[in-house]
Amino acid sequence: MESVFGLVGKDFAIVAADTSAVHSILVHKTNEDKIMILDSHKLMGASGETGDRAQFTEYIQKNVALYQFRNGIPLTTAAAANFTRGELATALRKNPYMVNIILAGYDKETGPSLYYIDYIASLHKLDKAAFGYGSYFALSMMDRHYRRDMTVEEAIELVDKCILEIRSRLVIAPPNFVIKIVDKDGAREYAWRESIKDAPVAAA
Amino acid sequence: MSIFEYNGSALVAMVGKNCFAIASDWRLGVQLQTIATDFQKIYRIHDKLFLGLAGLATDAQTLYQRLVFRHKLYQLREERDMKPETFASLVSAVLYEKRFGPYFTQPVIAGLSDGDKPFICTMDSIGAKELAKDFVVAGTASESLYGACESMFKPDMEPEELFETISQALLSSVDRDCLSGWGGHVYLVTPTEVTERILKGRMD
Numbered sequence: 001m002e003s004v005f006g007l008v009g010k011d012f013a014i015v016a017a018d019t020s021a022v023h024s025i026l027v028h029k030t031n032e033d034k035i036m037i038l039d040s041h042k043l044m045g046a047s048g049e050t051g052d053r054a055q056f057t058e059y060i061q062k063n064v065a066l067y068q069f070r071n072g073i074p075l076t077t078a079a080a081a082n083f084t085r086g087e088l089a090t091a092l093r094k095n096p097y098m099v100n101i102i103l104a105g106y107d108k109e110t111g112p113s114l115y116y117i118d119y120i121a122s123l124h125k126l127d128k129a130a131f132g133y134g135s136y137f138a139l140s141m142m143d144r145h146y147r148r149d150m151t152v153e154e155a156i157e158l159v160d161k162c163i164l165e166i167r168s169r170l171v172i173a174p175p176n177f178v179i180k181i182v183d184k185d186g187a188r189e190y191a192w193r194e195s196i197k198d199a200p201v202a203a204a
Numbered sequence: 205m206s207i208f209e210y211n212g213s214a215l216v217a218m219v220g221k222n223c224f225a226i227a228s229d230w231r232l233g234v235q236l237q238t239i240a241t242d243f244q245k246i247y248r249i250h251d252k253l254f255l256g257l258a259g260l261a262t263d264a265q266t267l268y269q270r271l272v273f274r275h276k277l278y279q280l281r282e283e284r285d286m287k288p289e290t291f292a293s294l295v296s297a298v299l300y301e302k303r304f305g306p307y308f309t310q311p312v313i314a315g316l317s318d319g320d321k322p323f324i325c326t327m328d329s330i331g332a333k334e335l336a337k338d339f340v341v342a343g344t345a346s347e348s349l350y351g352a353c354e355s356m357f358k359p360d361m362e363p364e365e366l367f368e369t370i371s372q373a374l375l376s377s378v379d380r381d382c383l384s385g386w387g388g389h390v391y392l393v394t395p396t397e398v399t400e401r402i403l404k405g406r407m408d
Contacts, residue, residue, distance in 0.1 A: 089266050093305060116239060122211065122261040124232055124240050135237070 002047040003134020003166055003174065004034060006102045006114050007142060007158070008127045009150040012183035013104035013112040014190070015045040016159050018134065018166075018174035023050075031198055035180045037187045039064055039074055042105040043180050044084075047131045048119060049098035056097045060084050077105030081115035081123060088121035096120075100131040106182045133172070137165040152181070156190070163193055207308045208329075210235065212383025213245055213258040214345035216374055217314040217324045218357060219338060220366035223394040224322040226254045226314040227374045229345070229384040229405075232261060241386040241407075249275055250285040251398055252316040254391055255295070258343035259309035259329065267307045270298060288315030288323040292333060299331030306330050310342040320395040345381035352377045367392045367401070375405050 002022075006015035021029035035045045036057045044060065046053045063083070068074045075083065081103050091097050101117040116122075116129040128146050130138040141162045150158070159179055167173045177193040212233045217226040232243035246256045247268050255271065257264035274294055278286050286294070292313045299307060306329040317323045326340040327333055334340070339357050341349035352373040361369060371390055378385035388403030 085265070089262060092262070118234065118262075120260070120262045121265075122232070123265060124243060126240055129239075139237075 002034075002132040003130070003138065003170075003177075004045040004047045004100070004102055004132060005130035005134065005138040005142070005159075005162060006043075006045055006104050006128070007146060007150075007155060008104070008112050008114045008148070009152065009155040010148075011112060012152060012155070012181055013043070013106065013114050014155050014159060014179060014181050015043045015102055015104050016163065016177055016179045017045050017047070019176045019178050019192075020174040021050065029198065030174075030176045030194075030196060033178055035178060036061055037180070038080065038103075038105075039068065040186050041074070041107070041182055042077060042080060042103065043182050043187050045102040045104070045180075047100050052097040053099050056087075056099050057101075060087065076107050076110070077103065077113045077115070078107075078110070078125075080105065081117065081125075085117055085121050085123040088117065088119070092121055102129050102131065104182055105187075106184060108184075112183065133170055134162075134166045137169055138162040141165055160193070167195070205235070208259045208310070209344050209383060211259075211261040212381075213343035214349060214374060214378050214381065214384035215245060215256040215258045215310075215312045215342040216349050216353065216370060216377075217254075217256065217312050217326075217340050218353070218366060218370045218373075219322045219324055219336075220361040220363060222320055222322070223363045223366060223392065224314050224316070224324060225366050225370040225390060225392045226256055226312065227370045227388055227390040228256055228258075229343075229374070229378050229386060229388055231384050231386045233383060236382070238386070244389065246389060246391060247272075248391075248398075249291060249315075252320075252393060253286065253288050253291055254314050254393065255291075256312035256314070256342065257309050258312070258346075260307075263307035263309045267298070267309055267311075271295060274298065288313060288317050288325075291315065292323075292325045292327075296327060296331035296333050299327065299329065303330055312340055312342050314393075316393060316395060344383040345377045348377040348380040349373065363392055363394050363399075367399075371401075371403055375403060379406055
């Protein structure tokens with residue numbers, strides 16, 4: 001089942017997520033990207049109800065962009081996290097979004113940071129975070145091997161350890177994962193870890 | 205399981221001779237899973253007024269933001285800080301506004317009033333004030349805190365003894381509660397100074 005996790009390294013932050021779109025007992029898709037690039041230096045990994053996830057992350061992305069257009073300066077990662085929490089918290093007592101979010105970003109002044117925001121809108125700044133069934137394995141793995149001063153190579157190795165553990169120990173393990181990174185040069189896709197490809201569809 | 209026990213918390217405030225102390229644990233959990241061990245539950249409203257929020261973390265964050273907003277408006281209008289008694293009435297009113305859909309949090313208010321007279325008070329989630337002359341407790345560890353405070357508290361303690369008492373009461377109480385712990389956070393407030401101390405505790 002859904003696994004989203006992330007960590008902060010020396011001068012970067014990483015978010016990884018599975019890429020399965022599941023409904024009931026069926027896997028509809030194995031290349032669904034659940035990590036949105038919010039703006040040039042922010043990543044938003046989200047899990048939860050599929051529709052809410054797509055709707056809410058896009059809503060946040062567009063509002064962060066709007067702020068930048070209006071004010072000429074981008075929101076800091078902390079500001080974006082607090083804005084996201086605010087939106088989730090107001091929705092909570094009306095029509096809640098079922099989305100759990102890991103927000104990672106890089107700011108010139110504060111360096112890399114990572115925020116945990118769950119669907120009831122609890123916000124907390126962390127060095128490592130995980131959501132979903134994969135969290136039991138990812139959190140244990142990261143508790144054992146994480147260091148605050150990790151290089152990109154060491155961090156990716158740790159992410160791969162987490163993915164391997166999820167794939168080998170979780171009954172309903174997703175086959176494919178995407179890893180994204182954010183550092184001073186911006187937010188970007190880093191790699192895919194695929195064990196199956198979507199079957200090509202014959203032309204109609 | 206009660207929504208008040210979703211994140212886990214332990215809060216206590218005690219009165220000494222012309223001083224008071226307020227203490228909390230550090231844990232933020234989601235049921236039995238620990239998310240963070242550096243989650244602050246005590247907030248400084250001004251130098252002689254502290255607010256602790258036990259219960260659901262998201263509502264604690266929302267409520268804190270609303271109370272800071274209201275206190276800042278008061279400061280602007282009145283050009284002075286709020287008295288603890290007044291602030292307690294404000295918290296009570298803000299909570300009762302949501303009588304039929306409450307913030308799932310139990311506040312503890314501790315402050316130095318006129319003439320540096322210590323004031324402590326707690327409330328339920330809909331704002332029913334409960335004033336006390338000795339100590340107040342809140343959170344998932346409240347039952348064990350009652351026991352510890354009842355046997356350890358003495359009236360008119362000097363600041364150093366008060367700190368020792370509240371710390372020992374907190375640490376022994378959280379060891380009997382699965383949902384709180386991971387160390388303690390103590391503020392000791394006298395008419396002249398505020399001392400903040402971090403306690404180490406059991407991490408299991």
